[in-house]
Amino acid sequence: MLKVKITSIGNSMGIVLPKEALTKLKANKGDVLYLVEGPEGLTLTPYQQDFEQQMKAAEKVMDKYRNALHELAK
Numbered sequence: 001m002l003k004v005k006i007t008s009i010g011n012s013m014g015i016v017l018p019k020e021a022l023t024k025l026k027a028n029k030g031d032v033l034y035l036v037e038g039p040e041g042l043t044l045t046p047y048q049q050d051f052e053q054q055m056k057a058a059e060k061v062m063d064k065y066r067n068a069l070h071e072l073a074k
Contacts, residue, residue, distance in 0.1 A: 004015040017025075025046050027033060036043045062069060 002018055002021050004017065004021075006013050006015055008014075017027075022028070025033065025044070027046050031046060034045050034048060036045055036049050
């Protein structure tokens, strides 16, 4: 477990993530991280929670309109 402290950043509050945490998250300066609420509390993740659902929906549309998309790609 890593310990972080809440600090003032301008008119807001924030935390500074140690290098070890950033390495485990595979995150760098400027990356977006997501706080996801789950049964055990909040989890910090670099992955958008509903991305997989969005990709499945996109694949259905691409399968349904495959011929039209192929023609448009010419």
